[in-house]
Amino acid sequence: MGSCFAEEIGARLQQHHFDALVNPHGILYNPISITQALHTYLDRDQYTADDLFSHGDLWHSWDHHSRFSGLQMDAVLARINAAQEAAVQRLEEADWLIITLGSAYTYTLASDNQVVGNCHKVPSSHFHKKLLSPPDAIAALDNLMHRLFFRNKKVKILFTISPVRYARDGVVENNLSKAVLIQTVHHLVNKFDRLFYFPAYELVIDDLRDYRFYKEDLVHPNELAVNYVWEHFTASCVSEEGRNLLPLVEDINRAMQHRPFNPESNQHKQFLQTYAKKTKQLMKEYPFLRLEEALAYFEGK
Template identity: 65%
Template sequence: MQFHLSFPVAPLSAAIQYDHELLLMGSCFAEEIGEKLQEHRFNTVVNPHGILYNPLSITKALTSYLDGKVYTPGDLFQHNDLWNSWDHHSRFSGLTPEATLDNISRMQAAATHAIENADWLVITLGSAHAYILKENNRLVGNCHKVPAGNFYKRLLTVDEIVTALDNVMHRLFFRNKKINILFTVSPVRYIRDGVVENNLSKAILLQAVHHLVNKFNRLFYFPAYELVIDDLRDYRFYKEDMVHPNELAVNYVWEQVVKAGISPASQELLHSIAEINRAANHRPFNPESAQHRQFLQHYAAKVQQLMAAHPQLKLDDLLQRFQ
């Protein structure tokens, strides 16, 4: 008897390679996969605005990179002794406007460079629900724990998501002739919106994304949502909050990303780096033993070989671990 539904994930026709530059944006699931890419030494910028959930906030952030926007004190507000930006995640918030703007400016510069040079933009859409500030009808990327009574909550339509993304895609393709865009929908279940409401939100995102993927040649879709919801399909693959996929689920999706999204030559290099990472995290029983010194010398030599063969890889920290 079959108790598990699996499905093949079609390989991307334009695979990701180690010499590519990547920009990842979107929900917290984008950060999970982004951390995996960085751990395996891909040249990756992850969420330069911080975590963003709805498509309009993501397109607003992309537009700020394309426009070279410089944030000023007028873009900030103070709440709970912190200075915040409505466009950014609370990780950018600081005790002074200068501290907040310093954090924002540093990542804004990195994102502006990435948008000009990236080979891949990976967008993970989390929710079709958006929050609008009542005071001035402003879309916010993060509510910063401001009381809920200050916002309208609105379910975005397929048409306005498609229009917003379509406009920014045209600008992006004009600016960066080589960029490919990979869409995913986050498997995180936003049950705070309600179970029915969460499913409706995901359906809107899926419809919008597939409309765009069918329209542009350089747009692709990776089924992260389906892998967790339909393939794994079990609460044991969620954290205790029953909302976020756990480490097992993230690793399973990552395996499929590697198989379907990364070129065979880069997969081989990735597995070599994964082996070195495991060795670097190994805790010896006796650090002073001859056996452990031999172990360190062996992996130091491996790192040096990789650095010689792939000079674009930044492996100095690993080499220091073994030396």
């Protein structure tokens, strides 16, 4: 969970049918908002009408990304609490938690000093912007680590720093922010033996080192860069068994994208039966793969 780059890698995991839940609060950038979200899962919190506010004809939550916002308060709360319930269950059972920190800048409501996860296009006069110090970021995450390890005795945590350049903060300010995050993460990784670091930031910024690996906005890594990071991620963070599964899963995905000239032909029916059998075999051998949707497709359900 974390920044928009977490969504990129999370989507790749889901596309390969790993049992992954991605950003149940939506995209979050700073360490405080991410820790606050994780604390709500540990506390099994449910959101109520008092946690929402109205702006621009929509209902929003200061804790959540705008993808949860909507016209109807009840619908917004239903989406938020459904995601909350899924996150609570998953966090207690997870083998791995991947946290991608994007920015060390926080935005705090001027009215009550609450750190917000998203400003929801509310005028900037309503917020105070602050660059976290390494001690502040470390303290927040350190406390969270202790709670996580107490609740889930097996979970390991993989930290990454987003390679997205937050140009709106300024070039110098972006580098200051990333420096805080890097110092924070390495302090924690050196302290806890169940914490690890994957250098997504360094792979893009120092290894690729070129704007041709960014989208037209010169802020977000493009598909070439994401592919490069994904290749290194699977090589270093996925087991040999998992890596051997990737081409088998990709074959299933390609089969699902196949569009027959004649869906009623015996040839296509045989094709579906063959892949239904392959999918069932994979599900039997590797029950952690989420292939239910693929199986339903091949079985015509």
